[in-house]
Amino acid sequence: MLEARDITFSVGRRELLSGVSATFDAGKLHLIIGPNGAGKSTLIKQLARLTRPQVGSVLYEGQDVAGLGEAALARKRAVLSQAIEVAFPLSVREVVMMGRYPHFGGSPGPTDHKLVDELMDLVDVTEFAARNYQTLSGGERQRVNFARVLAQVWPSEHETSDFPRCRYLFLDEPLTFLDIHHQIDFMKKLRDFASATDAVTVGVVHDLNLAARFADRLYMIKDGRIIAAGEPHEVLTGELIREVFSVEPQFVRTTDGMHMIFG
């Protein structure tokens, strides 16, 4: 379980997060929604310990992350950031293998190679495994990095069930460069990953319909505060959407559930 306890974080005189408290459960997919500049990415960076709060704390399994070593943290926490540029020509396979860096000392072992192959298959990038990452499109790059972060927090075989180790995956607007097919595909795989590996998964998305469809829990943020948290139908109400996003939603019931149209 992941817990944010009364986090306040300021840069200069601007308070980006104000007293944010929330819990995130293992095996569930948690999505954060909110308008631009609301503090979504800031919250993700706090939860992943890239930046540290001035007030409050972030707890992994009840333990304050401030006390964790870099290497230990990297073995259980991965972050998918936006638009990753690589400075030098690097093959897709090498980029995915970086996810295993925290897990091996000198060179990757056979299990690392096997996992990388499987994950490239999973996100559908095996056909360009040998290609230079720099020549890929934004959407292709995003899938490669998805495989990389999965490789970082994938449970290894020698971990037994009597020694469970919780893993944490954070995603900052992972759908940005993906076409509609890959967006849905991505969300499905993310939800499967969370439930299959019992990882704590927290992501930021903009598409409210996708959020409603895939999230186990939604967190609605505005001006550095959590306005509402709960199951999608509890958070995505006409009143809250109007207040937070300044748009007028219409709810349409179809055969596969409720959809929103915005005016």
Next chain:
Amino acid sequence: MSALAMTRPRTLLLILAVLSIVVLAGSIRYGAIDFSLTDIYAALRSLVGGPDPTLDQRIFLELRLPRAILCLLVGAALGVGGTLMQALFRNPIVEPGLVGTSSGAALGSALFFVLGGVLDIGMSIWSLPIAACIGGIIATYLVFLLARSREDGRASIVMLLLTGLAINALALSAIGFLTYIARDPQARSITFWSLGTLSGANWKSVAIVAVSTIGGTLLALRYAKQLNALMIGEEEAVYLGVNVNRLKWIILSVNVVIVAVATAFTGVISFVGLIVPHILRMLLGADNRNLIIGSALMGAIILSLADLIARFSLRPAELPIGIVTSAVGVPVFIYLLRRRQYVF
């Protein structure tokens, strides 16, 4: 695919290792005087209890052999320095000569010769390399301090190159001034400091440069994986468990030390650190684990070839080696600048 990626770099590194031995063999045989294989053999035997060496053989042992080995070591230092700087700044256009390290080290060494003569201080064999390191550290630090943007504290590559240019010019004019007031004959040669030469090589300089270059390279090798993680961005490296600030500090220090110590004995030799990693990335890929070893070997090979050219072109006189490396390096530098692939 994975088998290919595993074996190809190893084969290439092996080829480079063999080539560096071949170049070393050529470099000890040919020069102002050519030594026959019998002479070389007899000279080496005299070291292990054979008959006393003749005059020619003594020249071989005391001038030619240390020069050839120093050349390998300095080339390795410059190659590794270039690779480390490029990995650290995530840009293929940085090298120790361009960001002030080499000229700062040269100024530190020149100051040592002048002040050492005047004040009669610090005559341990480590004094000169330490003076060079201090000069290199100050100049490099100054370049990064001045190149930093006021808004976000980052140094853009354009600013780095321009500031490096200014600090290099400043250091070289200070060296120029020192050469006028110097009494020490070595410090009096401005071409020595600004264009570089290996003609002053002896076993003492070989020993000191060997310690810094080999030690620095081995230390850098331990951080190769972390430097790889840096390729996908500083934030991503942090997420992969890298302490980025510590990594920067260590790599910059290793780079300054190996380059400054080499510069203390050979003067400023530019562009080796630029060309070597560039060629290697095309041959080996961008993995720093292979690049660091490869750039040590290829730096040694390229500088030895440049030294052979320097010794041959005006035989029996010789060219400063920096003229040779610049003649090859400048076109490569311009080519890299003109290429649109890299973002500044």
